[in-house]
Amino acid sequence: MKLTPEQIQIGKDNFHEAVGYTRRDFIKGAAAATTGLGAMYFGYEKLEGEPVRVGFIGTGDEGNILLNEHPPEYMNIVAVADLRPTNLERAFQGDGNDVRMGLFQKLGEEKAKTIKQFSNHKDLIEAKDELGLEAVVIAVPLSQHAPIAMEAMEAGLHVLTEKLMAHSITECKKMIRKAAEKNRLLAVGHQRHYSVLYDNANELVKTGVLGDIKYIRAQWHRNNSFPLSDSWRKSVPKEDMEALKGKVNEYGYEDVDQLINWRLFNETGGGLMAELGSHQMDAASIFLGKVHPVAVSGFGGKNFYGIKGIGPQDKWDDDREIDDQIYVTFEFPGKTYEKGDPEKSRDKCVVTYSSINTNKSEPYGELVYGTRGTLWMKTEKEAILYKEEGRGSTGGGPDQRLWVVNTEGASGAPVLDAYETTAPSAAATTASASMGEKISRGYREEMEHFCYCIRNESPLTDLRCNGVVAMADAIMALTANLAMKYNRRIEFKDEWFDPYNDAVPEEDVVKLVEKFPQGSWDDLA
Numbered sequence: 001m002k003l004t005p006e007q008i009q010i011g012k013d014n015f016h017e018a019v020g021y022t023r024r025d026f027i028k029g030a031a032a033a034t035t036g037l038g039a040m041y042f043g044y045e046k047l048e049g050e051p052v053r054v055g056f057i058g059t060g061d062e063g064n065i066l067l068n069e070h071p072p073e074y075m076n077i078v079a080v081a082d083l084r085p086t087n088l089e090r091a092f093q094g095d096g097n098d099v100r101m102g103l104f105q106k107l108g109e110e111k112a113k114t115i116k117q118f119s120n121h122k123d124l125i126e127a128k129d130e131l132g133l134e135a136v137v138i139a140v141p142l143s144q145h146a147p148i149a150m151e152a153m154e155a156g157l158h159v160l161t162e163k164l165m166a167h168s169i170t171e172c173k174k175m176i177r178k179a180a181e182k183n184r185l186l187a188v189g190h191q192r193h194y195s196v197l198y199d200n201a202n203e204l205v206k207t208g209v210l211g212d213i214k215y216i217r218a219q220w221h222r223n224n225s226f227p228l229s230d231s232w233r234k235s236v237p238k239e240d241m242e243a244l245k246g247k248v249n250e251y252g253y254e255d256v257d258q259l260i261n262w263r264l265f266n267e268t269g270g271g272l273m274a275e276l277g278s279h280q281m282d283a284a285s286i287f288l289g290k291v292h293p294v295a296v297s298g299f300g301g302k303n304f305y306g307i308k309g310i311g312p313q314d315k316w317d318d319d320r321e322i323d324d325q326i327y328v329t330f331e332f333p334g335k336t337y338e339k340g341d342p343e344k345s346r347d348k349c350v351v352t353y354s355s356i357n358t359n360k361s362e363p364y365g366e367l368v369y370g371t372r373g374t375l376w377m378k379t380e381k382e383a384i385l386y387k388e389e390g391r392g393s394t395g396g397g398p399d400q401r402l403w404v405v406n407t408e409g410a411s412g413a414p415v416l417d418a419y420e421t422t423a424p425s426a427a428a429t430t431a432s433a434s435m436g437e438k439i440s441r442g443y444r445e446e447m448e449h450f451c452y453c454i455r456n457e458s459p460l461t462d463l464r465c466n467g468v469v470a471m472a473d474a475i476m477a478l479t480a481n482l483a484m485k486y487n488r489r490i491e492f493k494d495e496w497f498d499p500y501n502d503a504v505p506e507e508d509v510v511k512l513v514e515k516f517p518q519g520s521w522d523d524l525a
């Protein structure tokens with residue numbers, strides 16, 4: 001969507017107008033809240049008692065963002081661990097970037113100096129008693145989420161691990177079962193579950209103002225071609241190489257390059273779908289009522305990097321295994337969908353997802369297309385709403401200010417209507433204020449709630465992105481990878497989503513490919 005700044009402002013005002021109206025009672029409370037936004041929005045409170053004693057495992061790019069965002073009133077960081085000396089140092093010194101200011105600046109030198117440093121996760125977990133450790137936050141490469149989370153839970157620690165939950169669904173199931181066996185909390189960092197912007201958008205979608213949603217278009221496009229670069233391919237610092245050469249095998253990496261460039265290899269990463277797509281499929285499925293998809297198909301390829309003789313992209317020999325462009329299509333059940341019913345099985349909503357490396361003309365986000373309106377979630381920071389034009393109603397499109405009327409025939413569902421003035425109403429201003437001055441992406445709130453649940457011994461189902469929820473995101477991402485790998489349309493099985501059923505896509509899909517090497521496996525039915 002190419003919009004002028006004025007149209008974007010109108011779209012944001014429209015969103016606030018709609019939220020201010022449809023969620024008015026809640027919004028009034030949120031705007032006046034003194035407990036912090038997350039607490040108000042996500043139903044927890046200030047922490048009573050001591051902050052939870054936490055160890056951070058993995059202080060790379062994301063670990064440092066989490067350190068930056070961690071809430072000291074809820075979380076007391078007592079230890080950090082990283083294999084790479086340069087990243088351990090960065091955790092304290094920061095890297096000159098506002099979002100990674102470093103612990104010295106965040107907590108002050110006196111407190112930061114009390115934080116114990118470890119050169120690997122094993123030593124940190126082993127020191128749990130001496131550290132009085134209660135929980136760990138894990139931000140390491142994907143292939144190590146499950147092994148480290150399992151070790152931590154086995155040692156009696158609660159776990160918040162970064163997304164994607166794990167490298168396979170078998171691992172996800174083991175993690176969920178371990179958490180239950182040890183009575184530990186297991187949370188996964190899909191931060192949109194803790195974003196006030198997304199929460200308001202979800203509530204709005206639920207009121208039905210967008211009408212019937214038949215299509216969601218999600219994408220995360222980047223341009224690494226011009227000049228040729230790749231934010232996922234990093235140089236290996238001399239200091240890390242000297243400290244780690246020949247010593248990373250026991251932590252699950254072939255060599256230091258694989259530890260640092262883990263996103264490029266199948267053994268350690270999950271490609272664009274796991275890294276970027278999983279967040280957005282998470283959002284799309286929430287908009288559709290947290291339903292599981294019916295099927296997925298797609299195309300993915302290594303179609304840019306390393307192709308000889310076609311342009312600047314052949315400048316380096318490229319050994320990546322992951323695709324550099326992916327296009328997938330998910331079929332989700334509509335509100336009346338019923339599998340097997342010839343009529344009701346036609347009620348589907350399609351979600352397309354793409355991620356490429358060669359054009360970024362559109363900022364990343366999700367576009368929700370309803371029969372009555374369009375909602376654009378842009379870069380996790382803005383929500384933009386427009387009414388559909390025509391069909392007997394006046395006004396609509398990106399230049400139209402909106403308000404909301406609460407009558408639509410017998411249903412009484414709110415509908416969008418045109419608004420003549422240019423200024424937002426008082427309700428819209430309150431809605432805007434209730435989301436805070438700076439839109440939080442949800443990291444802080446996810447850590448606050450995790451600690452709150454630990455201190456209050458809450459059931460793990462209280463966590464908004466607990467193991468079962470996060471496993472569904474992993475199933476979508478990893479099954480999409482299988483659909484692209486085998487060039488097939490894959491139907492999702494209910495058993496995959498059941499943590500206590502051993503069926504998993506990575507095994508079932510391979511069995512189907514072996515059984516039907518060429519044809520469609522619709523034959524199975």
Ligand SMILES: NC(=O)c1ccc[n+]([C@@H]2O[C@H](COP(=O)([O-])OP(=O)(O)OC[C@H]3O[C@@H](n4cnc5c(N)ncnc54)[C@H](O)[C@@H]3O)[C@@H](O)[C@H]2O)c1
Binds near residue numbers: 122
């Ligand atoms: N939620 C989000 O928006 C978001 C954004 C980016 C990354 N992530 C996730 O965060 C995780 C980390 O990504 P990143 O960009 O920080 O990667 P990174 O490579 O920058 O950092 C990973 C760090 O983990 C360390 N590490 C690996 N194994 C270890 C072990 N056994 N013990 C201690 N330290 C170990 C590495 O040395 C490295 O410093 C990934 O799972 C990624 O998907 C999430």
